[in-house]
Amino acid sequence: MTKTYISRHPLEGRIPLEPGIRAVDHLEVPRRQAIVTVMAADGEDTAVAAVLATMSEPSLRCVGPGEWLVVSQSETPEGLQRSLALVLAETAYVLDQSDGRIVLRLSGPNVRRILAKGVAIDLHPSVFGLGAASNLLCGHVNVNLARTGENEFELIVMRSLAESLFDDLRLMGREFDLSADFSG
Amino acid sequence: MRYSAFSIVKNALSGNLDWKPAWRQPEPKPFYDVIIVGGGGHGLATAYYLAKEFGLKNIAVLEKGYLGSGNVGRNTTIVRSNYMLPGNEPFYEFSMKLWEGLEQDLNYNAMLSQRGVINLYHNNSQRDAYIRRGNAMWMEGVAAELLDRAALKKMLPFLNFDHARFPILGGLLQKRGGTARHDAVAWGYARAADRLGVDLIQNCEVTGIRRENGAVTGVETSKGFIGCGKMGLAAAGNTSRVGQMADLKLPIESHVLQAFVTEGLKPVIDHVITYGAGHFYISQSDKGGLVFGGEIDGYNSYAQRGNLATVEHVMEEGVSMIPGLSRVRVLRSWGGVMDMSMDGSPIISHTPIGNLYLNGGWCYGGFKATPASGWCFAHLIAKDETHPVARFLRLDRFARGYAIDERGAGPQPNLH
Amino acid sequence: MASLIHCPHCGVRPSQEFSIRGDASVVRPAPEASDEAWHEYVHIRSNPHGRHREHWQHVAGCRRGLVVERDTFTHDVFSVTDGAAVAREGGR
């Protein structure tokens, strides 16, 4: 018996399959992407950081000292893991998290006000600028938050908590009629 | 002056001008047979029982602030004897029995209110732990009841039965548990001790402990040196600070716990209720305020105040347990500094230092222990031997592997 | 402290993101150290009024163990350092 297994997104029960009307403030949920944890081996933090900085497509999310999440829209999980393992060779440990993490992209003129309902850090661009990323609490849920645009942020959350975070974000955004859809 | 129906009427008719001070304001004598450091519930009770039960005469209680300014005057007033472990249950039940006769004994109304303490459970393993605890209580002859959801719903219809994140399955009830008026306990003991000749010396901070040949001979205080035959340490949250003055090494950390009271309301909550899916407990004072508390702030602190994160956390749990609290307004929050021991259980013990006796490690549960603590500590100091119900509460239990760990959380004070 | 902590890796964060692991001045004794030393390591705390060093972990952030030096009465923070760095220097 040979099987192909079909993947399921944890928000399938929350987001209608048909796209809805998009409000100015919007929560976009990419269906699939590759996410890999990279942990520098002992003493290799700077070397790894340097290599990662040279990579082109994928985006880099700082997690903590010597630890990153590497996110790619175009590569497959296996592909990303393989290419990272190759370039980082002995200097880092690479672990696929593509199924364990979910990405939520929040954009629109009111995103800062929406996020301030859950996130304690100062989201002013002079403090948390473009490209900044960090692990933090959004309400009671751990996320990795990144600023991906002036009015755009990405949240990466553990799969098991994706529904809770999604519900929280909807509640935080209800004042602005935040809309939500899958993408990709 | 004894309080009686007669004295009340007589005074009322004469404009309440003849009432005498509840206690004297004595200057310290140069020497006392026993000095108790700490004019909180435990210190005052100890002095009282030393004089009353053990016949000692020359006793002083030294208090750095005003009487009752410590935790006895800032706790959530819950009184119960529903413990699980044999090191604790007999002791707390001894205390409960003393509570039950306290007012007549002291001639002071401490407003003991045996309205019932209910601990809620939310899953099977919690239920099993409560069954174990309830049976341990019965072993000591203490009545306990396991309530199921239906019984609870009848008794406490306002609990969150319909929308709970952690459904309420039932509860463990100790009917004899309840509350007592915190301040009145301190004042009642103080007045009764004073009447037996105990010197209660306020605004007298102990700043040093004088020792000769490894034994205590007296204390330095903000009012000068005072000699003593024996010294009983009952400084609650400040136990380590005073202990350090005699190089006493203690398994104690001081942590801050906040408590809260709401605006006065007509009676709505008739029991003491504790949440099982978090850490929240509530009762209603006889004045109408809902008195409640929750988790400790979690860091070492000697500041009698906490922080907003904990406040929010406590409120979240309160509203999860009783949704109707949502519109009730919280009037005041405050903090107390508690002596958290490394197993969450108290210490009434000899120490390696001669003439120095220790009463501490009460964590956030020592109010209910006040009478028994005073009694057993007095017993220890007067007779130099441990009272049977306090025999497990020794200081050396940690080194020897006899921790009394009700929560099973291990040697981490912040988890108790 | 207690409202905000300045994590050396992540910046200023609310205390909700941290969990505390207790006194940082105690050092795990060598296996062959005395019973007394082991007992003290696990149970005895100096519990000072004033300057105190504690381990806090930034659990919802970088997950590093930090050594926070602060005042237990005023709650003022004097320094926050990476725990491993402190440990490596033997200052643990």
Added chain:
Amino acid sequence: MTAYRLASGGVIDRSSTLSFKFDGRAMKGHPGDTLASALLANDQLLVGRSFKYHRPRGIVTAGPSEPNALVTIGEGAATDPNTKATVAELYAGLDARSQNRWPSLKHDIGALNGLLSPFLSAGFYYKTFMWPAAFWEKVYEPLIRRAAGLGRTVLEHDPHSYEKCWAHCDLLVVGAGPTGLMAALTAGRAGLRVILADEDFRLGGSLLAETTRIDHRPAMDFAEACLAELRALPHVTIMPRTTVFGWYDDNVFGAVERVQKHVVAPQAKLPVERLWRIVAKRALLATGAEERPLVFGGNDRPGVMMAGAMRTYANRFGVAAGRSVAIFTNGSAGYGTASDLAAHEIEVAAIIDSRDAPLDAAPAGVRVIPSASVIDTRGRQRVCGLVVERAGFEETIACDAIGMSGGWNPVIHLACQRGAKAVWSPELSTFLAPDLGSGLVVAGSAAGRYSLGGCLEDGAERAARIAADLGFSTASNPLPAVGEEVDPSFTALWYSPGAKAKAFVDFQNDVHVKDLGLALREGFGHVEHAKRYTTTGMATDQGKLSAINATGLLAGMQGISPADVGTTTFRPFYTPVAFGALAGTSRDEHAAPVRKSPLYGWAEKNGAAFVDSGLWYRPAFFARHGEKTWRDSTDREVVNVRQHVGLCDVSTLGKIEIFGPDAAEFLNRLYCNPFLKLPVGKARYGLMLREDGIAYDDGTTSRLSPQHFVMTTTTALAGGVMSHLEYCAQVVWPELKVRFCSSTDQWAQMAIAGPKSRLVLQALVEDDVSDAAFPFLSAAVVTLKGGLNARLFRISFSGELAYELAVPAGLGEAVADAIMEEGRGHGICAYGLEALNVLRIEKGHVTHAEFDGRVTPDDAGFGRMVSAQKTDFIGKRLSTRYGLTAADRMQMVGLKPVETDQHIRAGAHLLREGAKASTLNDQGYVSSACYSPTLGHDIALAFLKSGRERYGERVVVWDKLSGGDTVAEICHPVFVDPGNTRLKV
């Protein structure tokens, strides 16, 4: 227009009317009114009854310090008791009711208490209600409780919602009076990020009641101009209706915004209240000063009001507090009020001044009585006059309202919340905030500057200094010009001598001067004792009006300075805050996040009943048609696993990936059993201890490559174990090269257990899973047919031939479906936590029911696992302590009822047969129990003193809580397949 609404003036919108109700009576007001101003306008001065004596009480203030005018607003589940009418914004449809009265506000039975007042003196209940002892519980306490409280709460499910926010700024300005406005403007112009918060719905503070002109225009217009400019500044946020209630560590302020408390029907998409945590680099307190009441005989009669409040009602709301007003003052402020009232053509009956030779000018034609004292008031539910005493002569003056002005108290509440004590100022006769360092600065009247010009200047100056401190440069703007004004001076008057009636200090709690005297006499003279003994300052207003007078009186009675008496401790909340606001959205099902397994959907499809386990929802059992109870389903699932095969979701177990050259060494130090030589491709059961030698957590850890392990933890302790690992690696052994990462969420993990599990699995997996190729405790990466990579472990919790298969989480459901489909022919079933529990009890496997934080490995029968070879591991050293190795420790045993139809419940205790139940005789307890469908009777795991020596003996399983006891036989704790033959086929 009503009798008390002035013809003109005020910042109310007279062009529209709002209808509202008080005690069922229809009334009208205007936008801009508070409930109190509207009630006054409708001649409703009497609004409530006091706590103890049920005395009729009227409105006293025009702000948040109101002790008397507490009403219940709203209906049903949306009821708000104890709401201050003086700050409640009026809206159409508002429905307010008075409190603490029966049957009505005018006729209240409780007022009889007043007759008993000699018996109800301070502290009375401590002296009474003791005879006979039994009466307390049955008679006295119920009586006292009935009298408790003011308003009535309904404790119903709140229909409204709340939320929380964070905000950040360079400067938080608390209070938008002249001081705060100037401060915000100065800082805002300099480019600081400013938040200006004010609790009022209309900003301007005292400017709204001010008649002095600023920059040649009315003060209100000046306030509007400031606000307009502030609104235009990009970095300034203005927050009306926002009370800053607390100052916490690190300059974090708690504030609550009333978003929709002033509407009948709140919009669903907005909260009614919003909690703000404001992280401020600096903060400026511009909270103004509170007028001090005077303590004189009959001072609580409705119609006695703060003079400044009368001024506010007239100037801001266009409402007259009375038709003929007498002013009792000890300073110039009373004269200011008098002239403002006169300007509104309100008659001023007299100014009674306690000072000997006041220099202040009274409005034309108004009589001033100096060196005088008010000793009583006349009237019942509204004053109709007062009695003045001067030089031994008494005179009654007719009036229908009395304004009292006793001086000023800076509002320093927030500044004193963090331990610093207020400092007595002899010059100002008041307490001022102490020096607080740079984080919080006090300005304007809150700092004791009472002149308007002084406030404007102070706000601007202090804000400029803060801006400079933070590195901003400020342009110097000219200060607004202020018309003529008098800086109010006064001579402190704590008690107006000669009172002929009760002179109240704390109105709400009915504390009068004699109560304080009694407290002092009885030894409760310390200000904190006096507070507690008399309850002064403990009501809903927290002594905003009363505390200072209590201090002054205690000082006066002892002949000492108020400095020596001091204040009681200031604590949050500045004004009471609703639970809901502090809880935000965390309530009901939303109280804590939910974690869902990747197999949640699969379980749901298969009929799972879920149970929460930490944050997770896990399947408890899978009911099939015809099964009535959880037991029916569980029994079937257990039997099915033992006979055929079952599938169980174990995704929630913690999974930690451990990497590094020292990973093996690290694990070896972490676990009490050896791990150094675990071969690649193998799993091993590991037991972790706490440093005190007690069992902490257990699970299997597998070696996937020389430098890569994957550890499983229990669901409950997944987070704790991860932190424990990190702590050990970073702090305890920083020299070890090891890194961790949780992969719990990456994998859907399934236990496939039962004699037919291999058949089912082999059909899906490319690799050989036979016993020879993949023996017990193997661990490897395998390929599913179709090419999917998965992790496979041969481990078993059930005691049957079993595997755990982990696939990427997204594919979990599809793979589980495939296994079920493949297994159908072999009789596969889904099984849940309940069955898992039975299976493991039958095998004597422990969980946290056994490892409850007090149990050593040896207690649980793992003594031999603890390595004696290793020099060190966490918990080694303390595990040999006397108490942890004593012979009479409780050890884990099995129990089976002697009569097999008898039951055993977890939590029961154990007694020797014939022994009396007592703590001393207590032999142990049952940790886990279940019905074993395999054996056909109940079985249990228990901890029993010296248990392992006692197999075959009988004990009484004592469950007093259920009312029953059972005799059981003590046995080995493995009930099924003790030789592990089924596991290793």
